[in-house]
Amino acid sequence: MTVYFIGAGPGDPELLTLKAQRLISRCPVCLFAGSLVPEQVVAGAPDGAIVKDTAGMTLDDTHAEIVAAHKRGENVARVHSGDPSLYGAIAEQIRRLRADDIDYEIIPGVPTYAAAAAAIGQELTIPEIAQSIILTRVSMQSTSMPEHETLENFARSRATLAIHLGIRNMREIERVLVPYYGADCPVVVAYRIGWPDEMIIRGTLADIRKKVRKEKITRTALIMVGPALGEVRDFNDSALYDPDKPHVLRPVVGVDLVEDHNT
Numbered sequence: 001m002t003v004y005f006i007g008a009g010p011g012d013p014e015l016l017t018l019k020a021q022r023l024i025s026r027c028p029v030c031l032f033a034g035s036l037v038p039e040q041v042v043a044g045a046p047d048g049a050i051v052k053d054t055a056g057m058t059l060d061d062t063h064a065e066i067v068a069a070h071k072r073g074e075n076v077a078r079v080h081s082g083d084p085s086l087y088g089a090i091a092e093q094i095r096r097l098r099a100d101d102i103d104y105e106i107i108p109g110v111p112t113y114a115a116a117a118a119a120i121g122q123e124l125t126i127p128e129i130a131q132s133i134i135l136t137r138v139s140m141q142s143t144s145m146p147e148h149e150t151l152e153n154f155a156r157s158r159a160t161l162a163i164h165l166g167i168r169n170m171r172e173i174e175r176v177l178v179p180y181y182g183a184d185c186p187v188v189v190a191y192r193i194g195w196p197d198e199m200i201i202r203g204t205l206a207d208i209r210k211k212v213r214k215e216k217i218t219r220t221a222l223i224m225v226g227p228a229l230g231e232v233r234d235f236n237d238s239a240l241y242d243p244d245k246p247h248v249l250r251p252v253v254g255v256d257l258v259e260d261h262n263t
Contacts, residue, residue: 003066003076003097005090007083007109008032011194013040015110023107027077029069031062036081036220038195045077063096070102083111086135087164111135112222113162116190119200122229124160127238130228132159138166138173155180160226167221170209177225178205186230191221202229 004023009015016024021044024030030045034053045051050069054062062078069076080088084106097104113135117124125131134154139145154161155177166173167189177185183206191199203211205225212221 001070001073001075001103003078003102003104004107005084005088005093005104006077006079006107007085007088007111008037008041008079008081009110009194010082010112010115011036011038011041011192011198012115013038013043015115015194016041017107017109020107020109023075024077024079026075028072028074029065029076030079031065031076032079033081037079042077042079059092059096063093066097066102067100070100080109081112083109086111087137112164112190112193113224115193116162116188116200116222116224119190119193119198120188120202120229124226124228126228126232127236129232129235130160130226132157133162134159135162135164137164138169151176152180158226160224160228163223163225166223167212167217167219170212170223173223173225174205174209181205181225181227185225185227188224188229189217189221190224191215191217193222 004027006020006023008020024042025044025046028046028049030042030049030051031054032042032051033055035055042051052065066076066078078093080090082088084090085108090106094104113133124133134157136149136151136154137145138151151163151173158180161177163173183204185205187203187205187208189201189203189208189212191201199215199217201208201211201215201217
């Protein structure tokens with residue numbers, strides 16, 4: 001028996017991987033985080049399967065379901081939103097599985113920041129503008145952040161920030177980031193990406209808080225901040241396809257590569 005931690009992606013059932021679909025369709029037990037995972041994602045569970053929304057359950061409750069399935073010899077699809085490795089709260093579940101000698105496997109999914117970038121039709125790593133993405137969150141009522149993982153420390157890099165769980169803390173985000181990014185820095189708020197009511201709100205650090213408040217968004221949103229999120233036109237082409245910059249798969253034109261049979 002195996003517990004499969006399955007990344008369901010941001011919400012669109014068509015963004016499930018083939019492996020995720022296959023496992024959901026074969027596991028006799030399916031436990032899904034219904035507050036973040038649409039029921040359509042687990043609609044392919046087999047007939048007669050135990051399908052439970054864990055949004056109102058505790059860690060003890062979900063583990064009890066897994067232990068019961070283990071005793072029956074039934075595989076479990078434990079379906080989480082996005083990719084399980086990012087704020088998936090699977091570490092504490094894995095700790096209990098190991099303690100009870102229950103096998104598990106992690107199936108990656110499409111993370112929300114990637115789906116949001118696709119939704120706005122932009123690359124996040126634009127040559128000489130932005131080459132790094134920092135995935136972080138704010139504390140609020142959730143688990144506290146490690147001492148050195150502060151928003152201000154990350155802001156010093158001026159990298160693209162993907163901030164989770166921060167939609168109710170927009171004023172503080174603005175206060176911390178403006179000195180480093182500037183008030184006119186582009187911001188994208190991606191609400192319920194992949195769901196039928198998804199919404200993209202564009203703005204700047206100076207006005208995004210007002211725009212978010214107007215739409216009455218208080219949860220399930222990702223905040224992305226950085227110069228790469230604007231209408232960037234003045235940048236150099238990547239060296240990847242530059243004819244003057246050869247690499248191992250595209251040698252210099254006119255230069256014959258001779259295989260050395262003595263090596």
